[in-house]
Amino acid sequence: MREAQQVAQAGFGRLITSDHPAWQSRDWTALQGFVRDFGFVLVKNVDLDESACEAICFGLGEPVTYTDDDFGYGYKVLVHLGRDGDEGRTIQGRGSMPLHSDGLLAGRRVDIVLLYCADCRDAQGFDGATIISDQARGLDFVDSEIVARLSTTGLEYRIGERDYFTTLPDEWYCLPAVVEQWGRKCLRLGLRYRPGADAAWEVRVPDVSESESTAILNHLELALTRGDVLCQHPWETGDLLLINNYTTLHGRNGFTSQRWLLNGQIIVPRWVS
Numbered sequence: 001m002r003e004a005q006q007v008a009q010a011g012f013g014r015l016i017t018s019d020h021p022a023w024q025s026r027d028w029t030a031l032q033g034f035v036r037d038f039g040f041v042l043v044k045n046v047d048l049d050e051s052a053c054e055a056i057c058f059g060l061g062e063p064v065t066y067t068d069d070d071f072g073y074g075y076k077v078l079v080h081l082g083r084d085g086d087e088g089r090t091i092q093g094r095g096s097m098p099l100h101s102d103g104l105l106a107g108r109r110v111d112i113v114l115l116y117c118a119d120c121r122d123a124q125g126f127d128g129a130t131i132i133s134d135q136a137r138g139l140d141f142v143d144s145e146i147v148a149r150l151s152t153t154g155l156e157y158r159i160g161e162r163d164y165f166t167t168l169p170d171e172w173y174c175l176p177a178v179v180e181q182w183g184r185k186c187l188r189l190g191l192r193y194r195p196g197a198d199a200a201w202e203v204r205v206p207d208v209s210e211s212e213s214t215a216i217l218n219h220l221e222l223a224l225t226r227g228d229v230l231c232q233h234p235w236e237t238g239d240l241l242l243i244n245n246y247t248t249l250h251g252r253n254g255f256t257s258q259r260w261l262l263n264g265q266i267i268v269p270r271w272v273s
Contacts, residue, residue, distance in 0.1 A: 012039040012134040012248075013231055018046050028059045031242065032268055035112055036182075039134055039248045042233065043240040046116075050262060053078055053116050057264040060242070064108055064265035081115075081261040082128070090161040090200040096254040097200070099133050099224055100190035102245050102265055104175065105157060105168060105201060111271050113243040113250065114264035117235045121258040128255030129232040133224045135187050136247040141223035146216055147185065150177040153206050155189055161200040174206060181246045189249075191224070192217050224249060235259055 014034050016023055022030040023043055034041045048056075054077045057063040063077045081092050091097075103110035115130060139147065155177045159165045177189045193199035205213040224230075232253070233241065243250055245265075 012137070013042065013132065014038040014040075015042045015044065017044060026059055032060060032112075032271075035242050035244050036271065038244075039136075040132055040231075040241060040243045043242075044236075045238045046240050047238060048116055048118075048240065048262075050078060053114065053262050053264060056240075057114060057266050060112055060114075061266045061268040064103065064110055064267060066106075077264055079263045081263050082255070082259045089164065090198050091164050093198075094128075094255050094259075095198055096194065097251045098191040098193055099131065099135075099221075099249040099251040101188045101249060104188060104190055105159070105165060107175070108265070109267055110245045110265040111268040112266040113241075113245050114262075114266060115241040115243070116262045117237055117239040117259070118262055119258060119260040120235045120237045120239075123234060123255065123257040123259060126232050126234050126253050127257050128259040129234045129253045130241065131225075131251045131253065132231045132233065132243060133249045134229045134231075134247070135224055135249045136184065138224040138226065138229040139185060139187065141226060141229075142220060146219060147178065149205070149216075150187075150189075151185075153177075156204050156206045157190065158202045159200070160198075160202060164200065172204070179246075186246045187220075187224075187249065188246075189220075191221050191249075191251075235261070 016034070021027070022034070031041065054063070057077055065076050079092065082094055083092070101110070102113045120128070154174045156172045156174045158172045159168050159170070177187060179186050179188045190201055190203055192203055203217065205216045208216070233239070
């Protein structure tokens with residue numbers, strides 16, 4: 001089988017063209033393997049509609065679905081991001097989002113994150129780019145005492161966008177921040193929004209002062225956004241990203257251009273710890 005091309009200078013991620021045998025034949029096992037081994041897969045210049053994106057979710061595994069009872073903006077297989085009319089929303093809006101794991105706040109298992117660019121116009125530079133951190137490598141730059149603390153205490157979150165997270169607690173609640181997958185530690189977390197931003201969540205380290213919590217979260221952000229562990233993907237119409245939700249964290253740059261993505265979440269049953 002033809003090798004996939006490396007995307008990020010940091011050494012993670014793979015680019016496959018639309019004529020790659022694994023894509024042409026929809027070899028789901030091979031595509032799962034690329035995502036597992038390389039952190040993310042980028043497929044360029046593919047013409048997909050919503051039904052085709054849903055078919056990819058079912059091909060790769062079991063789609064994670066939500067209803068109106070789960071979230072205020074309930075959806076089945078795919079959610080729209082950045083579409084016109086979503087300007088007043090945070091998760092689905094145009095503002096920046098910090099690095100995070102999908103499914104975290106709702107306690108849902110998500111193995112692969114699908115992002116497909118249905119339309120992108122007038123973007124300049126990294127406006128609206130998706131950012132991906134090779135957090136498996138970024139952990140090498142996190143102080144071992146901080147990893148040990150987070151493994152024990154987890155992190156606490158408080159929901160900001162209550163119109164979206166309608167059923168989640170209205171106060172601070174704690175979630176595990178370090179999990180084991182494939183015999184190695186992986187971070188499962190959401191970092192802080194910038195001060196003053198319209199934030200979908202707040203995060204803090206439990207059982208420490210506010211200044212200590214801020215210092216720990218700053219340390220995490222610095223380690224996970226180093227140039228040698230971070231990739232920024234500026235979108236073009238027809239781009240498809242398949243992201244490993246264990247070995248990477250992802251977020252987005254804010255944008256003013258036209259950028260409409262379809263987003264799905266997938267469980268791969270054979271991906272067990």
